[in-house]
Amino acid sequence: MSWQVATVADVRQETETARTIVLDVPDWPGHLAGQHLDVRLTAEDGYRASRSYSIASAWANSHSSTIELTVEQVPGGEVSPYLVEVLKVGDPLEIRGPVGGWFVWKPEQEGPVQLIGGGSGVVPLRAMLRAHAVAGTTPVRLLYSVRRPESVIYVSDLKELAASDAVDVRLVYTREAPAGEPRVGRIDADLIEQYALKPEDGATTYVCGPTPFVETVANLLVAAGHDPARVRTERFGPTGGPR
Amino acid sequence: MGIVSPGFTGRRGSGADLPPGQYLTHEFPVLSAGPTPQILTDHWEFTVTTETGEKYKWDWAALTALPAEEITKDIHCVTRWSKLQTTWKGVSLDTLLADVETGADFAMAHSYGGYTTNLPLDDLLDGQSWIAYEYDGEPLHAEHGGPARLLVPHLYFWKSAKWVRGLVLSDSEDLGFWETAGYHEYGDPWKEQRYAGD
Numbered sequence: 001m002s003w004q005v006a007t008v009a010d011v012r013q014e015t016e017t018a019r020t021i022v023l024d025v026p027d028w029p030g031h032l033a034g035q036h037l038d039v040r041l042t043a044e045d046g047y048r049a050s051r052s053y054s055i056a057s058a059w060a061n062s063h064s065s066t067i068e069l070t071v072e073q074v075p076g077g078e079v080s081p082y083l084v085e086v087l088k089v090g091d092p093l094e095i096r097g098p099v100g101g102w103f104v105w106k107p108e109q110e111g112p113v114q115l116i117g118g119g120s121g122v123v124p125l126r127a128m129l130r131a132h133a134v135a136g137t138t139p140v141r142l143l144y145s146v147r148r149p150e151s152v153i154y155v156s157d158l159k160e161l162a163a164s165d166a167v168d169v170r171l172v173y174t175r176e177a178p179a180g181e182p183r184v185g186r187i188d189a190d191l192i193e194q195y196a197l198k199p200e201d202g203a204t205t206y207v208c209g210p211t212p213f214v215e216t217v218a219n220l221l222v223a224a225g226h227d228p229a230r231v232r233t234e235r236f237g238p239t240g241g242p243r
Numbered sequence: 244m245g246i247v248s249p250g251f252t253g254r255r256g257s258g259a260d261l262p263p264g265q266y267l268t269h270e271f272p273v274l275s276a277g278p279t280p281q282i283l284t285d286h287w288e289f290t291v292t293t294e295t296g297e298k299y300k301w302d303w304a305a306l307t308a309l310p311a312e313e314i315t316k317d318i319h320c321v322t323r324w325s326k327l328q329t330t331w332k333g334v335s336l337d338t339l340l341a342d343v344e345t346g347a348d349f350a351m352a353h354s355y356g357g358y359t360t361n362l363p364l365d366d367l368l369d370g371q372s373w374i375a376y377e378y379d380g381e382p383l384h385a386e387h388g389g390p391a392r393l394l395v396p397h398l399y400f401w402k403s404a405k406w407v408r409g410l411v412l413s414d415s416e417d418l419g420f421w422e423t424a425g426y427h428e429y430g431d432p433w434k435e436q437r438y439a440g441d
Binding site: 003005040041042048082086087091094101102103219221228229231233235237 | 276322441
């Protein structure tokens, strides 16, 4: 797997701190929903930094050469501030991928799909929703935990998906809810009971978000009777709770 | 050298001698593929199975009765963070394998929860690996692989299997969990062996 040069075809501001970068990648081999890729930046003097980012788009077909990343700016980060604030349409960007074969949804996979995301953890889940919209036949649900309405990534996209019968989208606000949605709080056992697919539904659950979020949700799922082998997790962020 | 990213300068300046492509962190990130298994030490067991099928077993009391070592090592995660001078306590694999009769070249580490990772047996011997059960003077937290994990600091940290429950020795090399999911079969951070083919 070698590095290749992509070109920024478009950028979309998703929230105050996150933006989607549409890349034109002429030789992209295709990817599975949930995979990530590496981005490499090189300064004029040769200094380099690389990071991995989840791919936000589903792979449509071999005639398409665009893929999307959604990057949340990490305060004090080295690569994300460049991607969110500096990189512009027309710029080249070195990438390598796709990578990862576990936190992925494949169209031939049987059984319903439960997606649970926290913050920018929704990015690989969005790729799964998009892939599912094209090729999925089983039910899919998204439980998405965000701080406040303006923190929601992919607002219009999610509204569009939620309008289809196949997808159930439920947002949980941790700090501030929109009018008419009184509940503010974190995902807890009640919400899992109320909104997540049940163990007997045979769902595969994908949980992605900051480590403490994923740790909590995965523990809740196991406590609710879900088979740990059917709960796939992807964690990010600087640290787990206790060291 | 690849293309230059217009306007990128980088943060630099950790001053540390890190493997290529790594950055320094003072945190301790958690990376796991599924829920954190909660394993009680009363139920914990570690087995070594040789290529002839012979089994050697240690329960928690037997493990902690063995001579332990204090280990201070740098660790390097394939997701690019490195953490310097981490301190652990555990039992050397030299101690555990001292009386194990084997001519095998490879080991597959197995974990509670189903995780696996493959290593050459030589990389587990000669003071290179431990079954660690304390981190920073405290019992190893479940998120970081407690009650006990494999510690192989000279390889990327996915080789240091959390919640380890055994080694299966073999004459031939099979691939473990991440290795079958596109990661390098060996994983030397200094050679940047991140993905298959690197």
